[in-house]
Amino acid sequence: MFSTNTFNSDNSMNPLSSASRSRGFTLIEILITIAILAIIVSIAFPSYQRFVLDTNRAEGKTAAMQTAQTLERCFTRFSSYADPACSIGNGFSGTSEKGKYTIGVVSDATSFTVTVSPVRSDPECEALTLTHTGARGESGTGTVDDCW
DSSP: OOOOOOOOOTSSSSSTTTSSSOOOOOOOHHHHHHHHHHHHHHHHHHHHHHHHHHHHHHHHHHEEEEHHHHHHHHHHSSOOOOOOOOOOOOEEEEEEETTEEEEEEEESOOEEEEEEESOOOOOOOOEEEEEETTEEEEESSSSSHHHH
């Protein structure tokens, strides 16, 4: 009777010869890859969040400075920050260009304070302020240098 067993080149009987064995990744290789990716993500994600927060703050600072410039032009034309002919004045409220900050103005004839507050929570810099003298301020846990 004839045998159906196959022989390898070394005349051994191995049903899973190297030619018929499937190629792929072992479980340990996959787990190591997942662990490396998890470490990379745990480092990169906080950096990304910080980058987004700083970008949003730049929008808030820009909104405060543009509002202050508008008030300074008003003072140049009408000798008052609160003149009714000004496009913005005391009690003005609005939003920044992309809507990430709200803008508020408190002014009288000789002074103003522009306050911008983030729509989303930013505990480090809850509100940024800019006065007619150029003094910058913030409320929150951060410092003026961190926020401005």
